[in-house]
Amino acid sequence: MTLELHATPAEVMRAVEALQGFAQAQGVPEKTIFGLALALEECGSNVVDHALQRDAQQKFQVSIGSSDGSFVIELRDRGPEFDPTSAAERQPEAHDDDLPGGWGIQLVRRYVDEVRYQREPGENVLRLTKRLDIPAADK
């Protein structure tokens, strides 16, 4: 499934709802769906807020699919080069009261197995992969 979305928070959530519906239809466990939804929300927000600067005229693409026991989410935008995976790894500290931008990607890393960024000609491409360990009978 591929969605064309405008660069707004509401459109990010439209993609999240589409993912939830798709994953439920595939029999993906609710706990896994929560993590996939969170990963897409964080990465979609990054595209909207950073790569496309919340310019609602801009569009980005979200593709959702599953094959060979893995669930794959791919985000594509034509904004300037923006690699969310380059956000430095850091641990929250006791005195932190603000949430720096890098925290979202840390959440993403906890809920999916692979986060891969590629700059293709004119496009940012971010691919999230989650292995689905669903017993065959439950698929």
Add this chain to the structure above:
Amino acid sequence: MPLDIQLQKGAGQNASAVIVKLNGSLDTATAPDLEKQLAPVLAGPSKDIVFDLAQLNFISSAGLRVFSISRKALKERGGQASFMNMQPQIEAVFAIMKSLPGVAIFESVAEMDSYLAARQRAIIEGQP
């Protein structure tokens, strides 16, 4: 995925607290609404906010940021943001983020009441 926000004043000995009940999804689209609704509370005299998350089924870093802002504002005036009735998936996100160090998480309203009562006593007795 909408978010329903209900603000209630604490009653009786908990009168200084504001209870914020969240129902739905606290995400990139809805977090600005919560931030807007909390602004007058954070600008007012209330020292404590208790977020009741029993009906909150989704949260992202956009939502956690609002909690963090609230916590910071209340802390500056000697108050506290606390959280009760978290669903397991929300609690897991909090655990990962460790974003709110020292935060009080209440299992039930009764527990919250006893915390706030203890807090009131401390204030009356002039303790920090």
